[in-house]
Each structure stands twice: as structure tokens, then as C-alpha cells.
Amino acid sequence: MVRADSGQDALEALREIKLRGDTVAAMLADYRMPQMDGIAFLEQAMDLFPHARRALLTAYADTDAAIQAINVVDVDHYLLKPWDPPEEKLYPVVDALVETWRAVGDRPVEETKVIGHRWSAPTYEVRDFLARNSVPYRWYSVDEPEGCRLLEAAGLGPGDIPVVITPDGKALRAPTGAEIAAVVGLSTEPAAEFYDLIVIGGGPAGLGAAVYGASEGLRTVLVERQATGGQAGQSSRIENYLGFPDGVSGSQLTERARRQARKFGAEVLTARDVVGLEARGSARVITFSDGSEIAAHAVVLASGVAYRSLEATGCGDLTGRGVYYGSASTEAQACSGEDVYIVGGANSAGQAAVFFSRHARSVTLVVRGASLEQSMSHYLIEQLRAIENVHVRVGTSVVEAHGDDHLESITLCERENGKTETVPCGHLFVFIGAAPYTDWLGESILRDQHGFVRTGPDLLAEGRRPQGWPLDRDPLYLESSVPGVFVAGDVRSQSVKRVASAVGEGAMAVTLVHRYLEER
Template identity: 45%
Template sequence: MPLPLILVIDGDTAVLDAVEAQLDRRYGGDYRVVAANDPDTALDTLATGEEVALILIARTLAGVTGGGLLERARQLHPHAKCGLMVAWDALADPPTAAAIVDAIALGAIDYYVPLPAAWPDEVFHHTIATFLLEWATEQRKVPHTVHIIGAEWSGRAHELRETFQSCAAPHTFSLADSEEGRRLLARTSPPITLPVMILPDGRALSDPSNAEIAEAAGAPTDFDGSDFDVVIVGAGPAGLSAAVYGASEGLRTLVIDERGIGGQARSSSAIRNYLGFPRGVSGSRLAELAHEQAAVFGASFVFMHHVTTLTRADDQLTLTLADDRSVNAAAVILATGASYRRLDVPSLEALTGAGVFYGGPASLAHALSGTDVFVAGGANSAGQAALHLARYARRVTLVVRGPALEAGMSHYLVQEIGATANIEVRTGTTITGGGGDGRLRELVLRDGPSGGEETVAADALFVLIGANPHTEWLPAEIARDDHGFLRTGDDVPGDGDAAWPLDRRPFALETSLPGVLAAGDVRHGSVKRVASAVGEGSIAVRFVHALRAAH
């Protein structure tokens, strides 16, 4: 197989030679490093059809050629990572810094790259290695990839893809009658029932259950009846944060999630305002790192298992799972988050996984080059999804029920969307219909003020229209608000069926069931941001210690 390209473009021959030498020496065995000292040569290279992993462009050449060299590079290779090469002190010059910030905000580049100094410049190589890791992960070019083969895009095959996406696990999907699907199936032994999963060790699972998938992935099987200091239900940002802090502080910690890691955050392709990640970080990658961090401290994880009941007897809390196994805990942290609301349009529900997707496009955007894509929603996750898709799709239409984006979206996202030429925003609009011949082909949009409807061609629809909390399984003595979110601290009622039962007041994140805390999006009054969820997860562990001290 031909090696993917790393293309370096700089008009300064001395700089070009130095960068090429650094790259070739470090990455030449796995990538073909190509240098170009003028835009025409660079465009000729980009037009050959070879796979490009990384493009490094000198700032002095970024705007050269019709439409700009950066823009042409993005059009020809939307999957490639793109870095702007600048002097090491570029951010000290306000105009240069502003231009770099604008280029990142508008999606023209992924990040800036300080030019390397003497060999070896590990700061330079850290940036390059990060680019290449992100590219390889997005293109499924990483080890330990699970291959899923299905007869069609929807149905159980779609559920498996969703499961692995929620676990932030590397995976591919192929139709059984495709060339790749036939090649993969040839490695299995009959009889088989689609969908089939081929694990990294070569084992093939025929139409596997969630329990089989969990066991194959290494989930513990001997936890029935075990005692823990804290059991965390939910592995989104709040739950993962609680796991890190709980385990690192010596608490016997168990995390249970019916899906995988990341929660709703995994749908975000680029969280750019999270502390400590100046390049931005995808929700999936953030979840992967947090999961690894918690595991290193000793937290245990049980995925693809559904908790059905939570009961309290004296000072012990017991959680029962759908398979009748149970665990005991001195304290429980509920971090179950919330799920996306459905459109409730039957013709579109039938196409879930076949052009209609609930959640963000992190794993699908690269497959939508040149298409017309719609995003329904007016919050940050919808804005991030639209911006990510705009790098690949011919046109992205953001469908917003409300009168203006500013009502539910961060200012920086509103600005970025407004500056992105191939994003159209339709406010005061709802999706009332649509369909296609086995795959989404059209949508029906209704204008709120006039009531008029319009049928438009559509290749994909991503729905991010709000969330419902996962609290329906909880006992009645845990107080909720009118929308099902959990009341905590001072919001816990003093009378009624879910009244606080003890003489002391509940702790700030404690629900009306003593010893049960809530953190993250599931909690009434939460900010619904990753950083605040992480903060609440860590604070919840502080109250676990307070509960232990109270006894």
C-alpha cells in the first residue's frame, strides 16, 4: 500500500529543507514526506489523488492562489490535518496572533506549528505526532480496531455501531455485499448470522448480544454482591471525573454504564474551550483519556449493563442490574446524564442509521464529502456539529426552532458559524417530515411564523434538539423537577412523597435519598457544560467523604 503523504509548503528553501529533514528522519518509514516551495507544485501534489495525512503551510503562502492555498487544500483533502507553520514567537506579535486565532476559529487550520529548531525539536514533534494520531484515529488507522459487517445500515448493525461509538472504541463498518465486507467475512467460519463482529484477536461474534460484547471487551464478571465505597452510575464527564477522584483518593470505586464512556459529550467533535486543551479535544478523546486515568487509579468499569433498581436499607445502598446481579455501596453518585430528544416523525425514525442520526457526526463526517447535510438544534453541540460537517459537506443547514442562535449557543460558536460560508442557518424552523428509498433523500421544513412547508433534498440529518434525563428507573423517594431532572441540596423538598427524611440538611449535591448524590446533566440546575460536569463529579466525591465521616 502507498504511504500517506505529509506535505510541507514553504517558499523559504532553507526553512523548507530543515522541516523536511526533521519530518523525514522521524516519520519517513511510515509516511512519504513531500516538500513544495511554491503553491502550484503543492496543488499538483494534492491533485494526484494520493492519501494525505498532514499538510503544513507557511503563513506567507496560506492565502496564495485563487481562493487561497489553505482553502484549496481543505477542498481537495478534507480528511487531512492542516497546520500553519509560524516562528516560535509568533504569538508575541498581536496581528500575527490574531490571524492565527482567526484561522483556527474559522476552521481553516487545525492548529499552528512552531518551526523546529536544532534536531531533535521535541516540541515540534509533539505537535506533529498529535496531528498524525488524530488523523489516524479519525480514519480508523489504529490498532485494535473492531470490524462490524452488516446486511444493511439500519437495525442491529446500527445499534452495534452506536455502541462502539459510545465506547469511543476504534471500529469500522462494512456492508456484507461490499468488497471489504466480503473480504472480512471470508476470514470467519460458517455458519454466521449478520451482523458479525470481528475482534482484534481474530475472533468473530455472530449477531452478538451486549453481554457477549462486554465480556469480549474484558468487562469484569465477578462483581455480583460486591461491596464498594462508591458506585457511580454513568460514564459521561461527571461520572468519569468522580471515578478519577474517588479512586485516586482510595475509595473502592465502581462505574456502571449501559452504553460506554463519554455520555453526550462524545458527540462533540471539537471542544475548544475546555481548560488545558488549547488545540481543542473531541468528546471521545477526552473520555478515552479520563477512562484510562480512572482505571490507572484502580476504578472498575462495567459497561453495557443496565441498572434497574436502587434501594436503601439502613446505611447500605443496593443497585440491581437487568441480569439480576447486584452491588452494594456506601454512597452512590448518579451521573446518568440525558439522552437526545426524538423528532417523532415516523418516516424519519424509520431511517435512523440510514441518513438520520441522533447525536454528533464525529465518526461519519468524512463520509459526507460533497453532500447536503442538515443539523437540527440550537445549542452548543449542534453548533459544533455544523462546523465539523462544514469541513466535508457541500452545504450544511442548521435548523433552529428558536428565533436566534444566541438564545442557546456560546458566542464564539455563533461567530464561527456566521463566518463559515457553507453553513446556512434557518431559525424559527422545524422538521415535520421527510423520507427516502431506504436512505434519507429529503426533508420537510416548516417555517414557524408563516406555517409554510418546503421539501428540500437532504443526504443526512443530525438531530441535537435537547435531552431527557435518564431518571425513570429511580425510586419515587428521589425528588425530580417537572422535566425529570434530579433535585439536590437546597432544591430537595421538605415535604411530600420525596421529602428529605433526616434531621441534617442534604449536602449540596445530595438527592432526597440520603447517600445518593447527583452530578452533571442529570441534576436540576446544572450548567450542561463539560467543564461544569467534571467539576460536579469531583465535588460529589468530596461529599462521599463527608457522608463517610457522618457515620
């Protein structure tokens, strides 16, 4: 290990190492250093050791620098100050950097290429899928010379976008998520036909169940239809999650949980859509969209929720072309200097407003309710009040979106007096309500009037067990109307819609799975 007191001293040390013929596995730089900042240092250091892993140390206020570091020097990781205790915050990062370098060595990092158009909805979906699954990729527009050259080399044209080119040179025209997953190293095929536990859904509840199930010796497989993390994985920053006083992004929390689940031996299948769940004797069987099946002794249903569609004229046609559901972090740089509008009044909308305020000229939060206090945490409301370029319009709805090939403006309506106003807008991010992902469940799984799955005491109408319940005991607390199928997280009726409670329910579900297995 070599340390230096400034960026210039560090560059001198690296030049000496280069002349000696030695190699460098990893470089850690403080963003705020004498003579030059950490990004400038890493940019010059890459000329000497282009394949060394790179990390940037930033303060909480330096989030823009961290994003710049990703774009300018392709930083592998960034650390927030303070990094005490190092055993928890620093050493694991260094270990991961060195392990990656050992695996890759001096070979260039294999990179997936995406060629498309900024206002192409399918292109956005491809980029979002790769980003949410932590797959490194480089984006090329068909309006750029290099994008055209890549298309020509693949024997394709602008009408074929989006095109994904894999590290081994294979070109995929308008691929599905499953096709992309299969060629970029994501696991899509189960290793067995029968497990102890199947977890459906890769949000906080599903990841919690996978970690606890696998760590307690259950043969566990987690099945996710899009990307692990769910809605929480799209959060730009979660600041009220226990144990993270400086906050943590949804993607960071998700990636740690995913690595933890795999460490204990859980399988994680990505881009696999579950379309059926049924009991066959003592087995619980799930069916995939391609007709294949896997079975287990028990199932934890943690399929989560999706943002409800914005019922405004024109929004449907412009989705992915200026109208986005969730934080859509891939659009952050495109928002630079723009006026951004965010629809919603809950924590996810507030977190997105804080995030985009660092990029956009202005951020306007459009809230249907009379105040933020009805739906948003106090700490987040105070943050928003302190940000000069964030504005809040309560009692207001978006009623129409305008634009030809992409979003150009929106019409706002004040609920109290019906007054409308059309304002320029190129980016609209929607965070309204949550629809449970349960349409695929059969009638044997009882749900409430909103589609959320009923469990435990909620199934005992007037003290009676649900019709067709085959056991001599009442359903366990998180057990559905089918014995051995447990429910955790946002998809459960009357659940608390918080990351911490979802993780807790995932862990609790595994405890109840053990009780269920012991009584069989």
C-alpha cells in the first residue's frame, strides 16, 4: 500500500511504480485534495494504469462529484465520509476492488454497447434494465458517428434500434430483457427442479427472505421478473433505514443484499416472469411464462407493487420518451439545465426531487393532496424546503402531456378552482400510488378489493377459516389462503409500506416457513 498527501505526490508515486514495472490493483482518491481534486487525479492516473480499479471518497454534499466521476473516469465505487469504522465501510470496498482486479487483471473491462435514440421508449427500457441490474454498458446515439459505425458493422440500420452489442461482439436487435440477461451474465435458468423455498420477487422483502432462507440451510431460489430491488432499488437515497445514518441509495442497498443472498448459496434468477402458482399435494409449483415449472416445499410471495399509470391525456404515448415511472436515474444527465416535474407526494417522490435538484435547473413537485405532511416523512419535507430550486405545487394534478416524438409540455390543473396552466416540460417522473402485482394469481389465493394478498388473521372472517382451508390450525400470521404460501412486503394486504418493514417481513416469513415444514 502506498499513500500520498496530495494528488501530485500520488501521481509521482504512480510514475515511479510504472518505471519499476510493477502493477497497481486499486486507487482510492479523496475528491477534496490539495492542488487537484480526486477526479482530475484519477483521470491522469488512468493514463498510467488504465485497468486499476478506482474509488472516490466524497462528502454527502459531493453527490454531483460522484456522478461526474462515474461519467468521466468510470469510477468503480465511491465512499461517503466519514468512513469509520474502516472494518465496515472501507475494508470491504478495498477487498472488492482488489478481487475485481484479480479477476480481470490487465484485460479491459468487458463492456456491453447500446445503440439507440434518446427519445426511443424501447431504448430507454434496455438502458434501464441494464442499469438496474448493475450491468456496465456504454450508450451510443444513432445521431453520433460512432453509433452509426457500430450499426454498419453489425449490418443493421437506424430502423433496427435499440441494438445491444455484447462483449463478444454479438449484436441483438430490439432484444427482450430475458434475451439481454442471457448474454450479459445474469442467471436465468434454475439449477434444479425442486427447492425447499421459492421466493417470488426481488425487492427488500424478497431479498430478506432469500438471505435468511439460504443462511438457515434452505435450498433457496429467488425469481425476479425485471431487476432485484423493486421500487426501493430505484430510490436515489434512503435516509431513514436503520444503520445508515448517512443514507444509502436503493441500488447500493440492493446490490449488498443480492451479494449477501448469493454468499449464503441462494440462486437469483433474473428476467423470469412467473404466471402461475398452485399446490400439487405437498409441493408448491410455480409456472414461468415459457411454460416451464419449478417446485418447492414452500413459497414466499414478495412480488411487490408497481407505480400506477398517470391518467392524463397523452401520457401513455410518451412513456419512455419524456414520461418515466420511478426515478429513472439513467436520465439524470439529460436533465441538466432543464425544468423537471415530479408527480407524487410520498417519500419516493421527495427522494427523487432531492436527487434531480442537483442536475436540473428547477424541480417542481406536483402533489394532488392538500399538503406534503399527509404522505411524506418530516425529515424529507425539511430537506425539500431547504433546496432553492425545488418548488411544491399542492392541490394540483397533471391532466395532459403534449409532444410529438417526445414530451414537450404538460397541462396542470388546480383542483380547488379548476384553473389550468400549460408549462414547458421535457422530463416528467411519476410516483403515484401502488398497484400490487397479483393479477397472475389464481382464485385460490385470496386478495382484498385492491388486489393485495390477505394473510393470517385477515383471512379469519368472523372467526372462520377461509373456505377450502385444509388444515386443523388457523393460517399463520404471514400465510396466505394456500398453506405453505407466505406473503411479505408491499404486496401483502395492510402491510406497512417501508423498506425496513419489508425486510423484516421477509425474515419473519422464513421463520414461519420453518414452522410449516416442521408440522408436515
